[in-house]
Amino acid sequence: MFKTFTNRALSLGKKFVLPAGLAMGLALGAAQAGAAELTKDQVEEIVHDYLMSHGDVVMNAVDTFQKKDQTERQTQALKVNHEELFNNEKSPFIGNPKGDVTLIEFFDYNCHFCKDIFPTLKSISDGDKNLKIIFKDFPILAPSSETAAKWALAAQKQNKYFEFHQKMMEHKGGIMDDDIEKVAKDVGLDLSAARTFVDSTDAMMQVERNRALASQMAFNGTPSFVINNQAFSGVLSKDELKAKIYDARKGAEDKKTDDKKADEKKSADDAAKDADKDSITGKDDDADKKDDDKKDGSK
Numbered sequence: 001m002f003k004t005f006t007n008r009a010l011s012l013g014k015k016f017v018l019p020a021g022l023a024m025g026l027a028l029g030a031a032q033a034g035a036a037e038l039t040k041d042q043v044e045e046i047v048h049d050y051l052m053s054h055g056d057v058v059m060n061a062v063d064t065f066q067k068k069d070q071t072e073r074q075t076q077a078l079k080v081n082h083e084e085l086f087n088n089e090k091s092p093f094i095g096n097p098k099g100d101v102t103l104i105e106f107f108d109y110n111c112h113f114c115k116d117i118f119p120t121l122k123s124i125s126d127g128d129k130n131l132k133i134i135f136k137d138f139p140i141l142a143p144s145s146e147t148a149a150k151w152a153l154a155a156q157k158q159n160k161y162f163e164f165h166q167k168m169m170e171h172k173g174g175i176m177d178d179d180i181e182k183v184a185k186d187v188g189l190d191l192s193a194a195r196t197f198v199d200s201t202d203a204m205m206q207v208e209r210n211r212a213l214a215s216q217m218a219f220n221g222t223p224s225f226v227i228n229n230q231a232f233s234g235v236l237s238k239d240e241l242k243a244k245i246y247d248a249r250k251g252a253e254d255k256k257t258d259d260k261k262a263d264e265k266k267s268a269d270d271a272a273k274d275a276d277k278d279s280i281t282g283k284d285d286d287a288d289k290k291d292d293d294k295k296d297g298s299k
Contacts, residue, residue, distance in 0.1 A: 074231040077216045084213055085134075085226060090206055092135050092152070092161040095125050099132035101248045104226040106138040106214050109148040109168050109175055111222040113235045118169040120238045124245070131245065135165065136210045138222055144175050149210075150203040151180050154194035155187065163187040228252060 038046070078085070086102055105121065107114040125133050137152060139145035148168060155164035167183040168175070184194055197203055214224065217231055224233040228248035236244070 073218045075229075077218070078226070078229055078231065081213060081216055084209070088209075090153075092156045092165070093132055094135075094162055095128075095132045096130055097132060099130045100252055101128075101130065101228055101245050102132045102134060102226075103245065104134045104136060106136045106210070106217075106219055106222060106224040108137075108139050108141045108145045108222040109152075109171075110139075110141040110145045114223045115169050115171075117223055117235050118166075120236075120241060122166075124238065124241060128245065130249075135161075136213065137207060138210055138214045138219070138224070139207060140211075140222065142174065144177060144180070146207060147177055147198070148175055148180050149207050150198040151184055151194060153203055153206055154197040155184065155189055157197055158189055158193070160187050160189060164189070 085104060103121075105114075121133060125131060135152075137149035139149045152161060152164055152168070155161045164183060164187050167187060168180075171179060171183070181191065184191060217224070217226070219231075219233060221233055223235065225231070227244050228251065230244060230248060232244075
């Protein structure tokens with residue numbers, strides 16, 4: 001009876017059962033309020049009618065639940081994978097290596113949304129001298145995406161990563177193996193050395209590490225981003241990205257201020273404890289001296 005609706009809901013995520021169960025519970029509660037006893041067929045009909053007439057409510061509940069679940073997963077993944085995300089020396093980057101804000105992009109060279117946002121990222125990087133942008137190849141759209149990712153890493157080995165990356169992002173349409181090698185040649189790569197690296201285990205392992213990292217971050221599409229402690233997916237306008245960077249920078253500054261205040265409070269508390277100890281020690285010394293004086297006087 002519920003096959004069509006349930007299939008649609010399940011296609012949105014395995015955890016549909018919780019919000020759907022809530023909706024059914026509401027329907028049953030309403031039914032029970034209006035009748036002392038219901039047959040199985042009547043219950044099924046009431047639940048069916050409720051779901052059919054309130055499908056948008058259930059779908060909104062599913063969407064809200066999934067977003068909350070994803071946010072929780074990403075928050076935890078950011079903590080667990082902090083070093084891999086922000087401090088992996090093998091990850092190519094542009095900008096200030098010691099910037100106060102780090103933006104990480106998971107991208108695919110066949111992703112036209114990634115190509116659309118590339119000029120925005122470059123413009124923001126050029127204008128923000130305290131920003132670091134890390135690139136994580138996340139090839140998911142085609143076999144040529146993985147090939148291109150490996151060639152990009154080969155370009156990094158020859159200190160020509162961004163030149164290669166920019167040319168690939170400026171390439172119109174889908175990419176073929178011939179397109180990749182042409183770009184490699186145009187930016188001046190040693191093609192023989194690059195091919196050797198592309199076929200290496202090291203290249204494959206770097207790509208797989210990025211895929212595993214994206215999976216843990218609950219990213220299932222490109223482009224996806226991390227900005228300090230924020231994770232999100234999709235194309236944003238320049239103003240929207242700059243606003244997120246501003247928020248991240250303000251959050252980092254606020255944290256430094258809070259940490260400084262906490263350190264100052266701890267220092268003050270420690271000093272007060274030391275003063276109390278000195279005071280107690282001084283009183284003990286005075287008491288000992290008085291006892292000694294009394295003993296001397298009695299002799």
